[in-house]
Amino acid sequence: MKLTVMLSTEGTYPYFQGGVSTWCDILVRKLKTIDYVIFSVVADPFITPQFELPAHARLTQMPLWGTEEACEHLTTPFSQVYLAKKRTTSAVIKERFIPLFRELITELTVLEKNPLRLGALLFELHHYFQEYEYKESFKSELTWDVYKEMMAEACRKPGLRLPEPDIYSLIQSLGWTYRFFNILNNPIPRAHVSHSSAAAFCGIPSVLAKIANKTPLLLTEHGVYLREQYLSLSKRGLPPFLNTFLIRMVSSVVGLNYTYADQVSPVCEYNTRWETKLGVDPGKINVIYNGVDERVFQGARERAVNPPTVVTVARIDPNKDILTLIRAARLVKQQVPNVRFIIHGSVAVQDYYVECLELRDKLDLNETVIFAGHTTDMTAAYQSGDVIALSSMTEAFPYAVVEGMMTEKPVVATDVGGISEALGDTGYIVTPGSSGELADKLVLLLQNPLLRERLGKQARERALRFLTLNKVLEQHMKSYIQLALLGNGGGSAASGVSTEQLQKLHAEQAYILMSRGYYQEAAGEFRTALRLNPGAVSSPVLIGDLAECYSHLGEHDRARLELEKMKLLMKLAVVRKKHTA
Structure with missing residues (x-):
């Protein structure tokens, strides 16, 4: 019998490309002695997977939107759904659901969180939804009346400091609660170890498994989820009530993940500063850096005589700050007239891509800045350049930096997340949003081939020492085995291992x-x-x-x-x- 790990994801693997998905795919494909159950939280049920799962992995999809019935994604027989609807009478909702609903909304909106209570409450709700119908309970008139009453009271309480909502905000906030917590409607996955890829809603099945079956929980943080949500909300322009409600809901879920996790493994030391401030016991934290296969990302090859080239591997997304890269390209071109900037990456935000094209056209850089789209030959992409650049406003421990280092290329990147931990003194760190700093370092490297060569060699040596694929696999395998032992009391039959x-x-x-x-x-x-x-x-x-x-x-x-x-x-x-x- 093989060790089974439930790997839960949110908006990433196996449906989207990107760093987190690459990391997931590496674990699932390379750790062939592990049976993986992928629990994937996605926006809608009609999305097409971008990764093909190996034979030792199976997929459970949890769509948040795009369904009429809360159980559409499940294999529950129609007869059971029908009987659950029949059982969910007004009396049942009033006597059994409303008390739990009141506690849930209270816990999501208060400033002082109680993660252990929230975990127990979610477990109670999960049991309720095994017998009674989710949609009937949440969308009953009684539930709506109770919610309006609770929000009106919350706005009057000085300690809660909730802004006054309009009717739209009330409907939207209850809709979020209905959609995000539909995860409770799923069966609790059986595994020897749960592994959540974010301190997010995708961690809820792992928390339920911990409570129900004592399944140990490993939590990986690529970016700090709460920080990312703050950054996202600052750009969305939501009404004050919705802004406050959503961040408090997210704070509740983040605290839930941190509290129930047996091991928290951020991908860089930078993340630990947030985690400890948010209450994670330092004894739980074990940093596992991202790494790549040195046999795939090989050292520098002889390049044909080409124009000086800067390569960026990043999706077209505001967080990657491609606009700053384009402005830096104009400054570099003033000193290196034949320079080329090649950007490899799929378009994540179409409006932002249009904005990038408009800026490129305005600065007369159509022949200088080239959007090459997504590539499957990453090594060739890195080897086509003289320097690797990354202009992100936020990152965790990006593969683009590690892969660039492994291919023996000098890297110029913004000082965000764990990038400085990866680079050490083998590349250059610049201030986020500063096109001038970015351009200065790129010009320095483009005009100095000996410096490029020296830093490139040092970068590969550092990557070989600290950032190999083997180290990633070894540390995760050890974590799984140690947690499995924790879950079964050192080897008893309780967990089946x-x-x-x-x-x-x-x-x-x-x-x-x-x-x-x-x-x-x-x-x-x-x-x-x-x-x-x-x-x-x-x-x-x-x-x-x-x-x-x-x-x-x-x-x-x-x-x-x-x-x-x-x-x-x-x-x-x-x-x-x-x-x-």
Whole structure:
């Protein structure tokens, strides 16, 4: 029996390209000894996947919008839906749903959050929706009357400080609650470990699994979800009531994820500053940097004599601040007249793309700035340039920087998120939004080939040391196994994973590492496997392979010692066999 991990996503894998989706796809494809259940929260049910899942992964889709009935995405037989509707009478709604609904709305709107209470409340609501119909409960006239009454009271309470809503804001805010918490209508997925890719609504199934089945929860944060929502709301121009309501709802869900997570793994140290301020126990935090495959993203190749070229790999999105990049291109062109800026990335926001094209036309850069669209050959994209540029206003630990470093290219990027942690002193960091700073560093590199070469080599060396795909896979595999042990009390049958199965997982990971030439890491996995079950029949074989790792590492004395252990174990096995014969 293989270890099963539920990986929950929101607006990313497997339906959209981007850094988070790339990270998900790496885990799902490369950790072949894990059975993955992908729980994907998406905007609507009609979207087409951009990634093909491997055989050891299966998909559950949870659409927030685009459905008439709350259970459309489920496989629930019509007869059960019909009977649930019949059972959801006005009396049931009044006596059973309304008390829970009142508590939910209170918890979502108060300033002082109680994540443990919210978790227990969501679990109660989940049980209610297993028997009674979701839409009938939320859209009853009684529920609407209670909601209006609660919001009117909340606006009068000095401690809540909710702005006065109009009728539109009341309808919209209740609609958000109805849509976002439809996740409670789903069955609780069964897995040995839950892994949420954000401290967001996609973490709710993991929290329910933690409460119901004691399933351990690993939370990865690429960007800080609450911070991203603040930034998004500042640009949306919502009425004050809706702005306040939504950020308080999000704050409740973020706190829920942080509280119930057994391990919080941001992709950079930068994120930990937010997490600790938001109440995450520092003892829970284990940073796991993004990494890439050095065999795919190879070092610099000989380039044909081309115009000086700056490459950017980023979707066309306001957060990537392509407008600043275009303004920097004009400044660079004044000193490097034949420069080319090539932008590889799909259009995420059409209006913003139009704005970029208009600026390019206004600055007479149609021959200089080229929008090349999405590419599947990332290595060729990076190798086509002399310098990699990233002008983002917000990032976590972007693959574009790590991939550029691994391809032996110098990087100029804005000082956001964990970019400075990735680059160290192998590239240049500039102020976000400063086209002048960005242009100055690009000109410096474009006009100095020796500096480009030196920084490019240092960048690849740093990436090989800290940011390899192998390190990502190793750290996630270890986290899964450690959490699985936590969930089953160290190997009991409670979670369905035995000590023998965990030993096998470690051994399989060791053989994968050996096949890739990572003998130090493989030796660590073999030692862990042997500690888990030293008396196993397979122990002599594992010891022999551990000895082989030591030989490859040049540690010949340790290799000989392990071989002696192997011989003794094999002799003992022969003796035992004779005595039992």
